[in-house]
Amino acid sequence: MTAQVISSINMKGGIGKTTLTVNLAASLARFHGKRVLVVDLDPQTNATFCLISRETWDKWIASKLTLADLMNQTDHSNLSRVEPKVQDAIIKNVGGINKLDLIPSHLKLTFIDISLSTAISRETILKRKLSKVLSEYDFIFCDCPPNLSLSTQNGLAASDYYIIPVFPEPLAALGLGLISNRIKQLNESLEKELLSLGIIYTKYDKRIKETEITSLEIIDANPQEYIFNTRIPENTKIKSAVRSSQPIIITNPKSSGSQAYKELAKEFLERIDKMNDSKASDLFI
DSSP states (O other): OOOEEEEEOOSSSSSSHHHHHHHHHHHHHHHHOOOEEEEEOOTTOHHHHHHSOHHHHHHHHHHSOOHHHHTTOOOOTTTTTSOOOGGGGOBOSGGGOTTEEEEOOOGGGGGHHHHTTTOTTGGGHHHHHHTTTGGGOSEEEEEOOSSOSHHHHHHHHHOSEEEEEEOOSTTTTHHHHHHHHHHHHHHHHHTOOOEEEEEEEOSBOTTSHHHHHHHHHHHHHOTTSOBOSOOOBOOHHHHHHHHTTSOHHHHOTTSHHHHHHHHHHHHHHHHHHHHHHHHHHHTTO
16 A cells, blocks of 8 residues: 645735645544655745754754755755765654654755746656655655745645645635636646645634634635545644644644544544545446
């Protein structure tokens, strides 16, 4: 069995996408024993620092690889003559959790669109790299930046499914149509079938009436999308967990945020099993 690759994507920043991606991945490893790899595609390195400290990152990049190296975004002389291997970019057992691994990001990914502007099959570089380790994992999560850069396109091209974290605010639905259109184009150009697992609400505060109103508007505007029942609450302990470079299920296991991610991991597994069964049945039609 090979890994299921999932991209986490939204065109808006500051919605809790990276925090959700990291904590969902961590919960699958911690509570379900899944082998999980997080790939940080954002040059801002937020997912990276959710799982390792700045000191660990500094030591790693001094002699090891990052995603920028795998995407040929490097000027290290000792790496220029050999093809970077994905195995050399994987940090094992991050965030204090066994079976949770990380491919860290680097600021050099900022220039990926320029440096790979003439590269052949530039949208599938990551897919080719990850193919070498698919058998080593159950799930691989690609944390995409909040744009449609080449980094995001590589994440989507490498993925089987995608999730859309959404902060239910009045302007939340604006980017959903853009995501849908771009993925349709990508599916056509690469002759693949990237499917949506659904929308996950983040920073959800049921005490605010506008939150519930907006969440219902999103459902009405996207009738084809599955909406996860689990909603990630607005929780300050989640923010403090980020500063400690560990998931909240480690730093505050009894908090509402931790419990929400535990429930989300369970629902995620049920959802992906259902989607896999549906794809399998389609093969016999």
